[in-house]
Amino acid sequence: MPPRRPLAAIVLAAGEGTRMRSPLPKPLHRLCGRPMLLHALDALAELAVDRVVVVVGHGSAEVTKTLQSEAPPGLELELVEQARPLGTGDAAAVALTAFPQVFAGDSDDGDLVVLPGDAPLLRPATLAALVRTHRSSEAAATLLTARLADPAGYGRVIRAKDGRVACIVDEADATADEREIDEVATSIYCFRHSVLAPTLRRLSPAHDHGEYYLTDTVGVLYAAGYPVLSYVAPDPMEAAGVNDRAQLAAAEAELRQRINERWMRRGVTMTDPDQTYLDATVVLGVDVTLLPGVVLEGATRVGPGAVVGPSCHLVDAVVGAGARVEHTVATQSTIGEGAVVGPFAVLEPGTRLDPHARTGPFFSGLA
Numbered sequence: 001m002p003p004r005r006p007l008a009a010i011v012l013a014a015g016e017g018t019r020m021r022s023p024l025p026k027p028l029h030r031l032c033g034r035p036m037l038l039h040a041l042d043a044l045a046e047l048a049v050d051r052v053v054v055v056v057g058h059g060s061a062e063v064t065k066t067l068q069s070e071a072p073p074g075l076e077l078e079l080v081e082q083a084r085p086l087g088t089g090d091a092a093a094v095a096l097t098a099f100p101q102v103f104a105g106d107s108d109d110g111d112l113v114v115l116p117g118d119a120p121l122l123r124p125a126t127l128a129a130l131v132r133t134h135r136s137s138e139a140a141a142t143l144l145t146a147r148l149a150d151p152a153g154y155g156r157v158i159r160a161k162d163g164r165v166a167c168i169v170d171e172a173d174a175t176a177d178e179r180e181i182d183e184v185a186t187s188i189y190c191f192r193h194s195v196l197a198p199t200l201r202r203l204s205p206a207h208d209h210g211e212y213y214l215t216d217t218v219g220v221l222y223a224a225g226y227p228v229l230s231y232v233a234p235d236p237m238e239a240a241g242v243n244d245r246a247q248l249a250a251a252e253a254e255l256r257q258r259i260n261e262r263w264m265r266r267g268v269t270m271t272d273p274d275q276t277y278l279d280a281t282v283v284l285g286v287d288v289t290l291l292p293g294v295v296l297e298g299a300t301r302v303g304p305g306a307v308v309g310p311s312c313h314l315v316d317a318v319v320g321a322g323a324r325v326e327h328t329v330a331t332q333s334t335i336g337e338g339a340v341v342g343p344f345a346v347l348e349p350g351t352r353l354d355p356h357a358r359t360g361p362f363f364s365g366l367a
Contacts, residue, residue, distance in 0.1 A: 006110035006341050007131065010095040012187075012214075013037050013117030014057025014082040019244040026061030027117040028066055029242070031252045032259060033297055036242060037063070038070055039120035039255070044113070045072040046124030053098045054117070055091045057082040072181060087211025088187070089364065093200045099193070103110075110193040111135065114214065118242045119188060120251055126231075126238055127188075133231040134190040140226035141195070141218065143168075144188040146239040154184035155215060157230060165217035165228040183232070185215060186239040200221030255280070284303060286322065303337065317347070320355065333365065 004190055017026025027037035044052055052075050058062045060081050078098050082091045086129075092114060099112075111134060115122065126144070134142035143165065145157050153171060156178050160166045168185045169178055191199075202220050203212045221228050233239050242248050259280060260273040265285040270276045275292040278284075282296045291309025296302070300314045303321035308314070310326065317330045320337035327343035335341055336355035345362045347353075351365030359365070 005135065006193075007047065007049050007113070008099060008110065008193075009044050009047075009052045009113040009115070010092055011044070011052060011054045011115060011117050012039060012088055012091050012095075013063060014055045014060075014085065014091050015118075016058040016085065017118075017243070020248075021245075025063055026242070027063060028059070029248055031120050031242075031248065031280075032255050033067055033281055036069070036120035036248075036251070036364055037066070037117040038072070039280075040115060040117055040122060041072050041075060043124045043127050044115075045075050047113070047128060049113070051076045051078060051089065051099070053078050053080060053095045055082050055095050057085060057091075058220060063150045067092045069232070085211070087206070087209070089200055089203045089212030089216065092196070092214055093212075096197055096200075112193050112196060113189070114191065115188045119186070119239070120242065121238050121240055121254055122188065123235075123238055126233055126235075126334040130188065130231045131190050133229065137229050139229045140192050140221050142190045142229045142231060143218065144186045144239060145183050145230045145232050146186060147182050148184055148236055149182070151179075151182050151184045156181040157183040157185050160222070164222070165218055165230050166222045168215040170215075183230075185218075186233070187214070187241065188239070189217075191215070191217075195221065199224075213289070215218040222224075312342075330365075 013027040015026055015138050020026050020029060028035045031039060054077060056079055064079055067077060080094055082094050082099050130144050153170045154231045155170050156170055156174055157165055157277060158167045170195055199217045199220050203216050218228050237254050240251060242251050256277060259278050260270060260276055263284055264270055268284050269289040272292040276290050277295045280295045281299055283301045285302060285304035287305045288302050289307045293311040294309040295313045298316040300317050302308060302319040305322045306319045308319060309326045312325055313329045313330045318334045319325060320335055322338045325335060325341045328341050330347035332349040333347035333351040336352045336357055338356040339353045340358045345359050345363040347365040
């Protein structure tokens with residue numbers, strides 16, 4: 001058996017995200033209760049990566065603190081700081097300084113996944129397929145692309161006559177024919193480690209901002225004779241980035257739909273999934289029923305056979321098996337097995353209801 005090829009990853013999370021219009025660093029804006037940077041790391045956690053280097057910049061202290069407390073277990077994380085915002089190409093070059101031990105003695109055989117911290121909809125299976133495509137073809141680089149009915153605003157993928165990727169053209173620089181191309185580039189790549197560093201050194205700064213763009217590596221590699229291929233994402237939504245609040249809301253709606261579908265396939269009943277809001281961290285038992293207007297956040301746990309709703313908002317709460325909770329707000333509370341709560345109950349932090357307890361209208365549980 002040949003030795004396993006090393007695989008590592010770079011996550012670019014140094015951008016300020018000015019279009020979010022918020023002092024909070026863009027990677028820390030939450031979708032379904034979890035910072036979007038961590039959704040990207042969740043996808044990486046499904047791969048056998050030896051190390052993940054996260055490039056931080058704006059708000060680095062806040063990003064670092066979040067990663068230290070909430071990062072997926074099992075990932076070997078290292079943070080490096082991009083001192084000046086000189087673009088994604090420069091950020092990747094900064095990240096490469098953290099990899100000498102991973103690729104020591106194997107620099108020609110290792111691969112690097114590069115993805116942005118604002119790609120929360122990327123599925124692990126798609127990322128794994130990108131790596132498989134890259135390795136089976138022995139390409140120097142393989143990029144994730146998507147085909148869109150309306151590609152406006154995205155960089156177009158330009159192919160050579162042999163079908164290989166020749167370059168990525170920004171829409172502002174594209175010709176009329178190039179703008180008709182429906183295949184667009186994402187910011188997700190798999191590179192051979194041995195070619196990435198010399199390629200980055202050959203990048204030229206953009207004339208308008210003086211920044212180095214990772215997208216330009218495709219044209220540099222192609223011009224040097226290296227094979228550059230692509231893997232088309234099965235679902236175009238996976239490639240969607242988040243740059244403003246409208247895109248954040250669209251990404252959250254997509255992620256919420258995935259979460260709801262996953263729980264329904266595991267034996268949870270939702271009478272109206274469009275009015276059911278679950279954080280990614282919520283855990284539900286089998287035969288749970290969620291009625292319209294249910295919002296479950298944080299570390300909320302709902303036991304088997306419980307009925308929650310309509311119109312309940314539970315945060316970090318525990319609902320016992322077979323309990324019934326209706327028109328209730330509860331925070332950091334425990335509802336015993338078979339208890340009946342509501343309607344119009346408020347359980348304050350620390351409230352504990354015994355098994356089979358019953359509360360009437362306007363009940364206020366106190367710690």
